[in-house]
Amino acid sequence: MTAKNNRIFQSKEDFLTQYRDACETFAGKGFEELNDQERYYVLASLVASKAKNVRAAARPEGKEVYYFSLEFLIGPLLDNYLLNFGVRDIVEEGCNDLGTPLDRLLSQEVDPGLGNGGLGRLAACFMDSMAALGINGNGNGMRYRYGLFKQVIKEGRQVEKMDNWLEHGFPWETRKNESAVIVQFGGNVVRHEENGRYWFTQEGGDLVKAVPYDVPIVGYGGKTVNNLRLWSAEPAEENFDLDAFNAGDYAKAMKFRSDVEAISQILYPNDSGEHGRILRLKQEYLFVSAGLQTILRTYEKKFGPKWEDLGKHVAIHTNDTHPAMCGPELMRILVDDKGVDFDLAFKIAQETISYTNHTVMPEALEKWPINTFRALLPRTYMFIEEIDRRYRESFPHDRDNWQDLLAQTAILWDGQVRMANLSVIFSHSVNGVSALHTGILEAETLHGFYELTPEKFNNKTNGISHRRFLGNANPSYARLISNTIGDGWLSDANELKKLEPYADDASFLEEFEKAKLENKRRLAKYIADTTGVELDTSMVFDVQVKRFHAYKRQLLNVFKILDLYNRIISDSSFQPRPTAFVFSGKAAQSYTFAKEVIRLINSVAEVVNSDARVNDKIRVAFVPNFAVSSAQLIYPAAEISEQISWAGSEASGTSNMKLMMNGAITLGTYDGANVEICKLVGEDNIKIFGLRTEEVENLRASGKYWAWDAYNADRPRLGRIVDELTDGTLAHLSGNFESIRDELMVNNDHDLVLKDFYSYVSAWEELTASYADRKAWNRSAVLNTARSGYFSSDRTIREYANDIWHIGD
Ligand code: RUG
Numbered sequence: 001m002t003a004k005n006n007r008i009f010q011s012k013e014d015f016l017t018q019y020r021d022a023c024e025t026f027a028g029k030g031f032e033e034l035n036d037q038e039r040y041y042v043l044a045s046l047v048a049s050k051a052k053n054v055r056a057a058a059r060p061e062g063k064e065v066y067y068f069s070l071e072f073l074i075g076p077l078l079d080n081y082l083l084n085f086g087v088r089d090i091v092e093e094g095c096n097d098l099g100t101p102l103d104r105l106l107s108q109e110v111d112p113g114l115g116n117g118g119l120g121r122l123a124a125c126f127m128d129s130m131a132a133l134g135i136n137g138n139g140n141g142m143r144y145r146y147g148l149f150k151q152v153i154k155e156g157r158q159v160e161k162m163d164n165w166l167e168h169g170f171p172w173e174t175r176k177n178e179s180a181v182i183v184q185f186g187g188n189v190v191r192h193e194e195n196g197r198y199w200f201t202q203e204g205g206d207l208v209k210a211v212p213y214d215v216p217i218v219g220y221g222g223k224t225v226n227n228l229r230l231w232s233a234e235p236a237e238e239n240f241d242l243d244a245f246n247a248g249d250y251a252k253a254m255k256f257r258s259d260v261e262a263i264s265q266i267l268y269p270n271d272s273g274e275h276g277r278i279l280r281l282k283q284e285y286l287f288v289s290a291g292l293q294t295i296l297r298t299y300e301k302k303f304g305p306k307w308e309d310l311g312k313h314v315a316i317h318t319n320d321t322h323p324a325m326c327g328p329e330l331m332r333i334l335v336d337d338k339g340v341d342f343d344l345a346f347k348i349a350q351e352t353i354s355y356t357n358h359t360v361m362p363e364a365l366e367k368w369p370i371n372t373f374r375a376l377l378p379r380t381y382m383f384i385e386e387i388d389r390r391y392r393e394s395f396p397h398d399r400d401n402w403q404d405l406l407a408q409t410a411i412l413w414d415g416q417v418r419m420a421n422l423s424v425i426f427s428h429s430v431n432g433v434s435a436l437h438t439g440i441l442e443a444e445t446l447h448g449f450y451e452l453t454p455e456k457f458n459n460k461t462n463g464i465s466h467r468r469f470l471g472n473a474n475p476s477y478a479r480l481i482s483n484t485i486g487d488g489w490l491s492d493a494n495e496l497k498k499l500e501p502y503a504d505d506a507s508f509l510e511e512f513e514k515a516k517l518e519n520k521r522r523l524a525k526y527i528a529d530t531t532g533v534e535l536d537t538s539m540v541f542d543v544q545v546k547r548f549h550a551y552k553r554q555l556l557n558v559f560k561i562l563d564l565y566n567r568i569i570s571d572s573s574f575q576p577r578p579t580a581f582v583f584s585g586k587a588a589q590s591y592t593f594a595k596e597v598i599r600l601i602n603s604v605a606e607v608v609n610s611d612a613r614v615n616d617k618i619r620v621a622f623v624p625n626f627a628v629s630s631a632q633l634i635y636p637a638a639e640i641s642e643q644i645s646w647a648g649s650e651a652s653g654t655s656n657m658k659l660m661m662n663g664a665i666t667l668g669t670y671d672g673a674n675v676e677i678c679k680l681v682g683e684d685n686i687k688i689f690g691l692r693t694e695e696v697e698n699l700r701a702s703g704k705y706w707a708w709d710a711y712n713a714d715r716p717r718l719g720r721i722v723d724e725l726t727d728g729t730l731a732h733l734s735g736n737f738e739s740i741r742d743e744l745m746v747n748n749d750h751d752l753v754l755k756d757f758y759s760y761v762s763a764w765e766e767l768t769a770s771y772a773d774r775k776a777w778n779r780s781a782v783l784n785t786a787r788s789g790y791f792s793s794d795r796t797i798r799e800y801a802n803d804i805w806h807i808g809d
Contacts, residue, residue, distance in 0.1 A: 006054060006085065006221065006222030006223050007085060007086050007087055007090075007222070008050040008054075008087055008222065009087045011090065012090050012093050012097070015087065015090050015091055015094045016097065016098070019031070019042070019094065019098075022043075022045065022046040023039075023042050026045045026046070027042050031098060036100065036104055036108050037108050039100060039105055039108075040078070040105040040106070040108035040109060041108075041168070041169065043078065043091075043105055044077070044109070044172060045171040047078060047081050047082070047085070048171055050085070051216035051218050052216055052225070054218075054222065054223075054225045055216055055225035058223070058224075060134060060136065062135075062807065062808075063136065063312075063313055063314065063315060063805065063806075063807050063808075064136045064138060064295075064313065064314050064315070065130065065135060065136060065138065065317065065807070066138045066291065066314065066315070067123060067127065067137060067138065067139050067140065067317050067319065068140045068141075068287070068316060068317065068318050068319060068322075068323035069119070069139065069140070069141050069319035069320075069322070069323070070120075070141060070267075070283065070287065070319075070320075070323070071114060071116060071120030071123060071141065072114045072115055072120060072123045072127065072139055072141045072228060072230075073114060073115025073116070073117070073124050073628060074112055074114060074115075074124040074127070074215070074228070074628075075111055075112070075121075075124065075468070075627070075629060076106065076110075076111060076629055077172055078105075079472050080218075080467070080468050080472055081218045083220075083467060083472055083490075084132075084220045084221065084222055085218060085222040086221070086222060109629075110165050110167075110168065111147075111165065111627040111628055111629050112165055113146060113147015113267060114141065114142075114143075114144060114147065115148075116147075116148045116267060116547070116586070117546070118358075118462075118547070118652075118653065119358050121464075121628065122319075122433075122462055122654060123141075123319055124465075124628075125465040125654075125793040126796070127217045127226065127228060128217065128219070128220075128467065128793065129463070129792070129793040129794045129796070129797040130217075130219075130226060130797055131217045131218060131220075131224045131225065131226045132221070132224070132467075132491070132794060133219070133224075133794060133797060133798065133801070134219065134223065134224045135224075135226075135797065135807060136226070137217070137226045138226060138227055138228075138229065139217065139226075139227070139228035139230075140229055140231075140291035140294075140323075141228065141229070141231070141287060142231055142232075142264055142267075142286070142287050143230035143231060143264055144264060144266055145166060145232075145266070146162055146165070146265060146267070147165050148163060148268075149162065149586070149589060150162065150163045150625055152624055152625070153598075153622065155733055155734040156598075156606065156733040156734045157595065157598070157599050157734060158587055158595050158598045160589050172215045172216065173230070174213065174214050174215075175212075175213050176211070176213070176214055177211065179212050179294065180209050180210060180211045180212065180234075181209075181210050181293045181294065182207050182209060182236050183207075183209075183210050183233075183285065183286050183289045184202055184205055184206070184207055184208075185205050185206045185285070185376055185377070186204070186205030186206055186375065186378070187202050187203050187204035187205025187206075187378065188202070188203055188204055188205075189201070189202055189203075189378045189379050189382060199336065201336070202378060206260070207235075207236035207237065208233050208234070208235065208236055208260050208286065209233070209234045209235065209236045210231045210232070210234075210287075211232045211233075211234055212229045212230065212231055212232075212290070212294070213229070213230045213231075214227050214228070214229055214230075215227070215228040215229075215230065216228075220467055221491065229291070229294070231286060233260050233261060233263035233286055234257075234260060234261065235257050235261075239256040239257070240254070240256075240257070263279065263282045263283055264283070264286070268280050268283075277368075277372075281368060281372065281373070281376060284322050284323065284324075284325060285325055285376070285380070287323070288323050288325045288329050289325075289329050289333075291323075292316075292330050293333065295314060295316070296333060296334075296338070299313065299314060305338060307334055307338060307345075307348055308344060310348050310351070311348060311351030311352040314352055315352065315354065315805035315806070315807075316352050316353045316354070317353075317354050317355075317356070317800070317804070317805070318353060318354065318355045318356070318423060318427070319358075320356065320357070320358050320359075321355075321365065321366045321420050321423050322366070324355075324366070324420075324423040324426075325377075325380060326353055326426070327349045327350075327353055327387075327422060327423075327426025328381075328383035328387070328422070328426070329380050330345070330348070330349045330352070331345040331346060331349055331387075332379055332380050332383055334349075335383075336379070342386070346387065349426050350427065350428050353428070354427050354429040354430075354431075354804045354805070355424060355427040355430050355431075356430075356433065356460070357420065357423075357431070357432055357441055357446070357651075358433055358651050358652075359651050360440050360441065360444070360445045360648070360649070361551070361649070365418075365419070365420045366419040366420070367417065367418050367419065368416060368419065369416055369417075370412060370415050370416060370417055373417050381417075384412070384417060385412070387411065387425065387426075388411040388412045391425065396452075404448070405448045405451060405452060408447070408449075409421055409425075409448040409449055409452065411425060421449075424449045424456070427456065428456065429458060429803075430446065430449070430456045430457050430458075431458050431459060431460045431804065432459055432651065433460065433461065433462045433651050433652040433673075434462065434652035434672050434673040434675070434676060435459050435461060435675065436670075436671065436672060436673075436675050436693065437459075437651040437652055437672060438457065438458070438459035439459075441457070442454075442457055460800055460803075460804070461652065461673060461676055461791075461796065462652040462653075462654050462657070462673060462791075462796060463654075463657070463790075463791050463792050463793035463794070463796035463797070464658050464661070464791055464792065465792070465793050466489070466490075466493045466788070466791075466793075466794075467490055469632070469635060469658045469661060470661050470785075471490055473631075473632035473633075473635055473636055474515070474635070474636035474662055476514075476515035476518045476636075477515040477516075477636065477663065477785075480508075480512065481499065481785075484499065484502055484508060485499060489789070492789075492794075493789035493790075493792030493794060493795070494789040494790075494795075495789065496785060496786050496787075496789040497787070497789060499782060499786035500783065500787075502786075503782040503783050503786065504779065506775070508782070509775060509778040509782065512663065512778050512781065512782055513774065513778055516637070516781075517537060519636035519637040519662075520537040520541055520637045522633060522636075522637065523535075523541070523634060523636075523637035524536075524537050524637075526623075526630070526633050527623060530623065530624065531622065533605065533609055533619065534619075535582075535619055536578070536580065536616075536619065538578070539578040539579050539580040539619065540577055540578065540579045540639050540640060540768055540771050541579075541582060541637050541638050541639045542579050542580065542581050542582065542638075542639065542640040542642065542667075543582045543583075543634060543635075543637075543638035543639075543640065543641060543642060543664065544557050544581075544582070544585075544642035544644070545582070545584040545585055545626060545631060545634055545635075545655055546585050546655050547585050547586060547588075548586065548587035548591070548595070548597055549587075549594055550593055550597075550743070550751045551645050551646060551649040551650065552644070552645050552649075552650065553644050553646065553753060553756075554583065554597050554601065555597050555600070555740065555753050556751075556753045556756060556757065557581070557583070557642055557644060558597070558601055559721050559753060559757055560757075560764055561581055561604055561608065561618060561620060562604060562721045562724060563717065563721060563757075563761055564614075564618055565604075565607070565608055565614055566717070566721070568613065568614045569613055575617075576617055576765065577768035577769060577771050577772070578617045579617070579618055579619075579640075579768060580618075580619045580620075581618065581619070582621050582623060582637075582638070583601050583621070583622045584622065584624075584626040584631075586626060592739065593739065593743060596739050596740055597740065599733075599734060599737075600725075600737055600740060601620065601622050602622050602733060603730040603731075603734065603737075604620055605619075605620035605621060605622060606732060607729070607730060607732065608620050631658070635655075635658045635659055635661075635662045635664070636662045638659050638664035639663075639664055639665065639771075639777075640664060640666075640667050640767065640768075641659035641660060641664040641665065641666045641668070642667055642668070643655075643656045643667070643668030643671070643672075643674050644667070644669055644690070644756075644760065645672065646669065646671065646690070646691070646696055646751055646752050646756070647669045647670050647671045647691055647693040647695070647696050648693040648696050648697065649671060649751075650671045650672035650674075651672055652673040653671075653672040653673050653674065654673075656668065656672070656673055656674055656677060657673065657677070657788065657791035660677055660681070660784045660785070660788050660791070661784075661785055661788040663781035663782060663785050664784070665685065665686065665687065665767065665777075665780055665781060665784060666681075666687065666784075667687045667763060667767055668686070668687070668688060668689075669688065669689065669690040669756070670688055670692050671693070673791075674686075674688070676790075677791075680787045680788075680790060681780075681783060681787050682783075685780040685783050685784055686784075687764075687766065687767040688763070689756065689759040689760050689762070689763035690756040690759050690760060691752065691756060691759075696752065699752075699755070705748070705749075705752070707744055707745055707749035707754050708745065710749075710754035710755060710757075711744075711745065718757055718758075722744060722745065722754075725737040725740050725741040726738055
């Protein structure tokens, strides 16, 4: 696989010379004297320095896009950048000559702890695609000293350990002292007046220095290198309490520094519903204010104070509500620091800013108590208050339901700042992340806004970096594809369509199966090494990997496994297709139910894997500490992709796309982007089950669903599984599962696990039965890959660029 243009090494010999020199420059020793970690570090530093040179040499004219996101789950970069610079083969050969296989060096790379799930990974894929497409894309985020947490499993339970991802340094980043900016928290707003003119200043409070660390983002082909800017918080002035220090009170002496540094210390889970709230608000403001100050400084250098044209040259995209303060903060800087008129500042903000919503879950739509907000950000809050006041004052009264619409859409309500409303009011574009999700936003979640300003709304179905998740992650399949249809698919994922005729080519299908087997072996080895669980690679690999959340229904999957377990034991004629169930994902630290489901999976695994009556038919593995690097081993090995959230709950999902692209067949509900996968692959190449969105809504509205009815209707089968949660069957590892039983039977099964159970198990049985016809199965799998080009984030980014950012207008 080679990317054309901008090769950073001209030949293997050139690479070897440069690498050996770099060992002396970066590590002060010869290659032979370095250990693998150091060798990796030097190689990454060398590639990073090349990337920076490319960036310094060429910056195309054109609109600058700033993508504001609290998370960028970038994953390991080295392999991806070698591919993008078109030198992977050269480097691989060179490393072989040195007696250190490239894979060994790649395995030294640590996953940066800069994100926790789909939203953060999407931001990373978008950075990749912007660079690949030659768009001037700039990421703006936080440099967390510690990532979310490292997940280890002890007696089946998730235990959270500190994720010290920066322990060995991060060779890709460059600290930019000269670009630091000051961000102010707290204090009071003071009004000044002179000659009939008045203005405000924020006095006192804490001054924090936001220091940027830049990470190069190398686009495919190596021609465009963009920048990801991550902010770290430091005290603006050294506020060291010498008296306290001399009195031996070191904690007091260092207090200010540690309070400030706490702002960029840790990544909080965004979809848990609970987190260190104030600190999170500080993080949100810090990266917003620092990012905007930088944008305006850069803009002013280039265009002067022509602020009215900002939206022509700059697009600011807000990823979810975390950067919602972009609107009022941009106004604050324009009005207070640049002397722009209030109305014009609002117009500029709206022209420049756009917003993506990623969830319909009410608990994930951020709200902040006004008092907290105002105390922390007094001046920025004044802009929110004034915009909200004007919004109410000028609200059109020409509809019957105007009071209701106002109540839905005002920013301030019930003593709270509603961040989704803030985002919508300050944006010219609002998008959802799949067709179904956008429809729900329009019809329900943001309906008031849709009624008032339908022209703002549009859909941008998510996408994934096919280069990383097929090109890098699945070398055997990627090679087969390139040998068959050429490597044009790496730059244009639509070319995967050229694989369609090969879905009927017996020799291609055989090669596909070989590649899949190789990937299954690779994953089985990883699982054996990390968990001790042995998987038989002749089994179907059935995979559910994602964050743990009730709506994603990992519990439904466990119920299916328990059902298979019970039936295999009680009915000797029951012969399901032998299957290995693979789970991976983290639960938010404070999310007890999700953590209990993880414990349940591990308890079921313990029971099933050690029971000789069943373990030649079913095996269960939980892969700890799901991260981009382990995901890259799991997706290529998967044959079934479990996408089983209740319909109307998952905004889009992206593991569904990654798995499809790697030739796994989706077993899913009609939810999120599954709907679009289904339309693309056709019903013969996907297995859909369960209630549809309207059915879920109607059932909930009717109030007629009773979990106890489902339980009583089939005591021997479904009822038995519920009972097994608490009757000791699964208690061997670490106890029973009362809280899960309560969630089903006391809280009336909010996530409809019992309701969708039969439809799910039947769908699984039908799907796995069809595995016997290997040719037909492989045909379907290959068609999944062939039709997955639409889900490249290159397509998504082109749509953002044309419809939202108006690049090239
Ligand atoms: O849960 C959603 C996924 O459905 C979606 O695919 C992903 C990217 O759009 O974003 C996830 N998400 C939503 N992560 N955090 C949130 C809520 O803030």
